Amino acid sequence: MTDALRAETPAVASAGVSTATLIKRDLWANAVVIVLLIVGMQVWSGFVPNYIMPSPLETATATGTILSRNLGDILLTLLRLFYAVGFALVVGCLIGAAMAMIRPLQPYLKSVIVINTGIPALSWMLFAIFWFKNAEMRIFFILAMILIPFYALNIYDGIRALSTDLIEMVETFRPTRLHILRFLIVPHIVPYVLMTTKSIIGYAARMTVFAELLSSNVGMGARMGLAQNNFHMDQVIAWTVLLVILNLSLQGLVAGAERLLLRWRPEVVVR
Amino acid sequence: MSAPDINASVIRLDRASKFFNGHPAVEELSFSVQRGEIVALVGRTGAGKSTALHMIMGVMPPDAGSVRVEGLDPYRQFRQLRGKLSVSFQTDRLLPWRRAVENVELGLQIAGVAAAERRQRALQWLENVKIFGEENAAKYPHQLSGGMRQRVSLTRALAVDPALVLLDESFSQLDHVTSAALRSDFAALVRRLGKTCVLITHRIDDALEMADRILVLAAPARLMLEVAVTPQLRADAAWRERQHRDIAAAMSVGMTPATAAAAS
Numbered sequence: 001m002t003d004a005l006r007a008e009t010p011a012v013a014s015a016g017v018s019t020a021t022l023i024k025r026d027l028w029a030n031a032v033v034i035v036l037l038i039v040g041m042q043v044w045s046g047f048v049p050n051y052i053m054p055s056p057l058e059t060a061t062a063t064g065t066i067l068s069r070n071l072g073d074i075l076l077t078l079l080r081l082f083y084a085v086g087f088a089l090v091v092g093c094l095i096g097a098a099m100a101m102i103r104p105l106q107p108y109l110k111s112v113i114v115i116n117t118g119i120p121a122l123s124w125m126l127f128a129i130f131w132f133k134n135a136e137m138r139i140f141f142i143l144a145m146i147l148i149p150f151y152a153l154n155i156y157d158g159i160r161a162l163s164t165d166l167i168e169m170v171e172t173f174r175p176t177r178l179h180i181l182r183f184l185i186v187p188h189i190v191p192y193v194l195m196t197t198k199s200i201i202g203y204a205a206r207m208t209v210f211a212e213l214l215s216s217n218v219g220m221g222a223r224m225g226l227a228q229n230n231f232h233m234d235q236v237i238a239w240t241v242l243l244v245i246l247n248l249s250l251q252g253l254v255a256g257a258e259r260l261l262l263r264w265r266p267e268v269v270v271r
Numbered sequence: 272m273s274a275p276d277i278n279a280s281v282i283r284l285d286r287a288s289k290f291f292n293g294h295p296a297v298e299e300l301s302f303s304v305q306r307g308e309i310v311a312l313v314g315r316t317g318a319g320k321s322t323a324l325h326m327i328m329g330v331m332p333p334d335a336g337s338v339r340v341e342g343l344d345p346y347r348q349f350r351q352l353r354g355k356l357s358v359s360f361q362t363d364r365l366l367p368w369r370r371a372v373e374n375v376e377l378g379l380q381i382a383g384v385a386a387a388e389r390r391q392r393a394l395q396w397l398e399n400v401k402i403f404g405e406e407n408a409a410k411y412p413h414q415l416s417g418g419m420r421q422r423v424s425l426t427r428a429l430a431v432d433p434a435l436v437l438l439d440e441s442f443s444q445l446d447h448v449t450s451a452a453l454r455s456d457f458a459a460l461v462r463r464l465g466k467t468c469v470l471i472t473h474r475i476d477d478a479l480e481m482a483d484r485i486l487v488l489a490a491p492a493r494l495m496l497e498v499a500v501t502p503q504l505r506a507d508a509a510w511r512e513r514q515h516r517d518i519a520a521a522m523s524v525g526m527t528p529a530t531a532a533a534a535s
Contacts, residue, residue, distance in 0.1 A: 165360070165362065165364050166364060168330065168360075168364075169358075170377070170381075171330065172328060172356070172357055172428075173353065173357065173377065173378040173381045173431065174349060174350050174352055174353035174354075174381070175381045176350075179380075179381050183377060183380065183381070187366070187368045187369075188368075263411075264367055264368045264369075264370075264411045265367070265413075266414075
């Protein structure tokens with residue numbers, strides 16, 4: 001550590017609260033909110049029939065039943081989500097890279113992507129129902145169409161933000177285009193890929209469930225639709241709780257990947 | 272495409288000119304650099320030094336005249352100079368996602384050197400510039416001080432074992448003490464290795480400290496003065512003071528806002 005950095009350290013420590021304290025504070029706040037929700041459910045369920053608001057105990061029982069009987073549906077939803085996000089990541093990155101690196105293609109690809117972002121998710125769902133018979137194909141198509149533009153636009157912006165100083169430096173070693181792609185562009189866009197994934201993963205999970213609700217007989221979305229049709233509100237809430245847990249787990253997974261892949265980035269403390 | 276002439280000067284500029292929007296940035300610049308020489312190109316900011324450097328690097332062609340590096344046209348025969356020429360810049364330009372040792376390995380990776388040999392050579396080079404131990408070599412750029420980052424940057428340029436090293440204001444962003452230490456270490460290393468080196472700088476002291484020969488450029492980049500430096504002269508304070516004055520006067524010739532804008 002340089003003297004200048006050492007001199008700055010006490011100011012940083014005295015100005016803020018430690019990360020562990022912040023995490024503890026957040027966990028405490030979450031616990032309080034969950035307890036209040038459970039209490040609210042309990043009180044509300046005393047005044048209305050259980051198809052309007054089941055008690056927390058009924059919901060917990062339904063959650064246990066789902067976990068023992070419908071684990072396959074949860075895994076199927078996860079699998080659909082993963083392969084659609086993976087596909088959108090690869091294709092979106094390729095389109096973004098082509099937009100940034102192949103000048104004549106740029107206005108056309110950009111136009112396609114911008115028009116795509118204006119099409120509502122519901123339209124893609126209805127198109128998929130008309131165009132594809134197979135449920136898996138429908139869900140994959142819907143997710144791909146919704147997610148690809150996010151990756152394409154962010155990667156395009158990421159490559160455009162690449163420092164010309166670094167390009168000039170790499171070029172002094174007389175690289176091929178493949179070298180520049182491998183040693184400069186790919187590592188440079190990793191933070192953009194992770195940032196995009198972090199931003200869309202929750203949205204993608206919700207869209208997967210929505211697509212399943214409209215296009216499939218299996219998966220979390222389809223099961224939620226079935227529970228709703230049978231007036232099993234306890235199951236609808238149980239599936240919702242599982243979706244929240246799934247979303248938080250996915251966010252945690254991406255955050256973990258970010259910590260691992262971006263360990264080269266300095267932690268910035270803003271005072 | 273012509274074959275390289277190994278007996279030629281390492282660098283030869285013959286009436287090389289470059290224009291931007293009709294304004295000359297480099298005007299009929301001619302000089303040559305012999306193998307093993309350390310030559311400083313000195314000029315004020317905006318005098319066209321960087322344009323001359325870019326022509327030598329091969330990232331832009333001259334509009335008139337010719338530029339040869341190791342007998343090759345660095346712009347048209349760009350790839351043929353791989354491993355023969357490397358550059359260290361004013362800022363370190365380290366890739367932030369690579370550890371120090373991996374940054375040093377970059378040129379070797381592009382040259383296709385095998386992984387184990389690459390690592391061994393990079394660590395050896397880091398020791399040559401006084402970055403000792405695998406612990407320091409494994410640090411990311413943000414974990415290193417400015418001086419250490421610049422040492423890594425210089426090592427990256429040397430690690431490919433080039434015939435020619437170009438230094439573009441490589442010491443001018445460091446504080447006086449760090450810059451002096453790095454300059455002295457680097458000059459000693461380059462002399463020991465017998466490398467040809469061109470230092471681009473606006474700091475006369477850097478040039479007097481390191482170079483065997485100083486070429487003073489006036490705007491637009493054209494040769495105004497040539498000074499030969501020997502270790503004896505370098506140690507003579509009165510001679511240094513006189514040269515400092517003469518070089519400063521030569522650097523100031525022809526500087527107008529228009530030429531400065533064209534050159535930069």
